[in-house]
Amino acid sequence: MNGELLRDLVPAVIGVLVRRGADFASAEDAVQDALVDAVRGWPANPPRDPRGWLITVAWRRFLDAARADTSRRRREVRVEGEPVPGPVEAVDDTLQLYFLCAHPCLTPASSVALTLRAVGGLTTRQIARAYLVPEATMAQRISRAKRTVSGVRLNQPGAVATVLRVLYLVFNEGYSGDVDLAAEAIRLTRQLAARIDDEEVAGLLALMLLHHARRPARTSPDGRLVPLAEQDRSRWDRHLIAEGVEVLQQALARDRLGEFQTQAAIAALHADARTVEETDWRQIVEWYDELVRRTDSPVARLNRAVALGEADGPRTGLAALAGLDPALPRYAAVAAYLHERAGDPVTAARRYAEAARSAPSLPERDHLMRQAARLNSQPRS
Amino acid sequence: MAKYLLLKHYRGGPAPTVDWAPMDQWTPDEVDAHLRFMHDFGARLEETGELVDAQALSPDGAFVRYDGEGRPPVTDGPFVETKDLIAGWYIIDVESWDRAVELAGELSAAPGPGGRPIHEWLEVRPFHGVPAAVPE
Structure with missing residues (x-):
């Protein structure tokens, strides 16, 4: 059994422990301990029933x-002895955990960390x-988050929208360390969709x-950013695209449009x-018009200006840009692109x-610097 | 082993030996060569087991200070053109001060326009270490 399949079992096992009387924080710790045992013991001695094994070991x-x-003596009395068999799964424990970890009382960073541990089964x-912070810092963030949700009952319905925001945040973090957060976000979203x-x-x-x-085409072998227009489209993963389009079409057919479906339609x-x-x-x-109507997001307006520049020409794009706040992230990059297309390389280079200077990442900064250098070294009439 | 900070500045420090044009005035190939050098420098330190951390800073930001009970902090920014401005750093863990200086010298030879070394001034600063188990 590989790590991902093992981690698939984590939320359900936490749920079983909670229904047997454990509090969420202790149940989550116990399952993490059991995971460590599993990683050590299973290669030599794989269990016939991995889920049952995890429940038994985590409970112990x-x-x-x-x-x-x-200090937990009182509860110890309550949970001592043979485990009480839980009721037949009337509620979906895994789903409840998604809601708990994305509870509105948590900050986005805490929700992300808690979701990756309790639902994703990743270690601290x-x-x-993955987030390039010291382990002690992340441990602290997770235990504070667990304390914050300690009073929340696990059987309350939550808001799907908050869960989606957390998963989207995880996806956008991409891949910086040895954990591919984008792939992890997809796994967790698939599990939720099921x-x-x-x-x-x-x-x-x-x-x-x-x-x-599109990820394989987005960076060159030497780590450079490749913009959409210049990507080698033969390197796009056609299977993933086909799957994405199918999932989207089924959703759109139900005629209950939302922000993520709209963004997916553009993609x-x-x-x-x-x-x-x-x-x-x-x-x-x-x-994009639809997205702006739904979200009124300045970022959506900025992206709309780019699309408009392609559809109706750069001057129309620049006119759309004129109404936006220049402090928006990537505003200057969009302005530069549209000015170059409009035949003004001097302004574009500037x-x-x-x-x-204000690029959100190093690869992006390097890419923008190259664009400036390219325009500045062109012979001008 | 001892840790040192190699500090890069956008501006400030001793007068530059060569006054290069800003990077956006270089040719794309010169920019590429410079970026590749910086990347390789970090990769090489990692291979030798001497890299602790490398970060780049945006030139944006501000100075911030306390302004008394119940008042929001005072900010002073953006930074004025004449002031010293940190661009980023490498933190290295090396055998000696001499090794730190040697590495800073190599980093300062990053290529600029025409592929010539930029001779950039780098600030090299020792960390206060942890107390030794056996006091001398």
Whole structure:
């Protein structure tokens, strides 16, 4: 059994422990301990029933911890002895854990960390590495988050929208350490989509699949950023695209449009174009109109200006840009791009250099700096 | 082993030996060569087991200070053109001060316009270490 399959079992096992009387924080710790045992013992001695094994070992770990902790003596009395068989699974424990870990009382960073541990089954060390913070810091963030939700009952329905925001945050973090957070976000969103019938869950899954499909083409072998227009489209993962499009179409057919479905539709239109020239910018603008109507997000407006520049020419794009706040992230980069297309390389070069200064990442900064250098070293008439 | 900070500045420090144009005025190939050098420098330190951390800073930001009970902090920014401005750092863990200086010298030879070394001034600063188990 590989690590991912093992981690698939984590939320359900936590749920079983909680229904047997463990509190969430202790149950979660006990399951992490059991995971460590599994990683050590299973290669030599694989269990016939991995889920049953994990429940038994985690429960034993929980009892050991409860006994060792004298301040928990009262509860120890309550949980001592043979485990009470839980009721037949009327509620989906895994689903409840998604809601708990994305509870509105948590900050986004805490929700992300707790989701990756309790639903994703990652270790604190892995999560710390993925977010480039010391392990002690991440451990602290997780235990504070567990304390914050300690009063929340696990059987209350939560809001799907908050769960989706957390999963989207995980996906966007990409891959910086030894854990591929984008792939992990897809796994968790798939697992969620299998449990809940919701168009926006499908929309988010489609969005992730469609973006993930382009990942191999997004950086060159030497680590440079390759913009969409210059990507080698033969390196896009056609299987992921086909899956993303299918998931999206099924969601759209139900006619309950939402933000993630809209974003996925834009991604699907890009994925659908075999060359950059084939891109249906007209339709993309329409979807951005929809997105702006739904979210009123300045970022959506900025992206709409780019699409408009492609559909109706750079001057129209620049006119759309004029109404936006110049402090928006990537505003200068968009302005630079549109100015170059409009035949003004001097302004474009200045805006690219400006964009490089405030770039959100190093690969992006380097890319923008190259654009400025390219324009500045062109012979000018 | 001892830890040192190699500090890069956007501006400030001793007068530059060569006054290079800003990077956006270089040719794309010169930019590439410079970026590749920086990347390789970090990779090489990792291979030798001497790299602790490398980070780059945006030139944006501000100075911030306390302004008394119940008042929001005072900010002073953006940074004025004449002031010293940190661009980023490498933290290295090396055998000696001499090794730290040697590495800073190599980093300062990063290529600029025409592929010539930029001779950039780097600030090398020892960390206060942890107390030794056996006091001398």
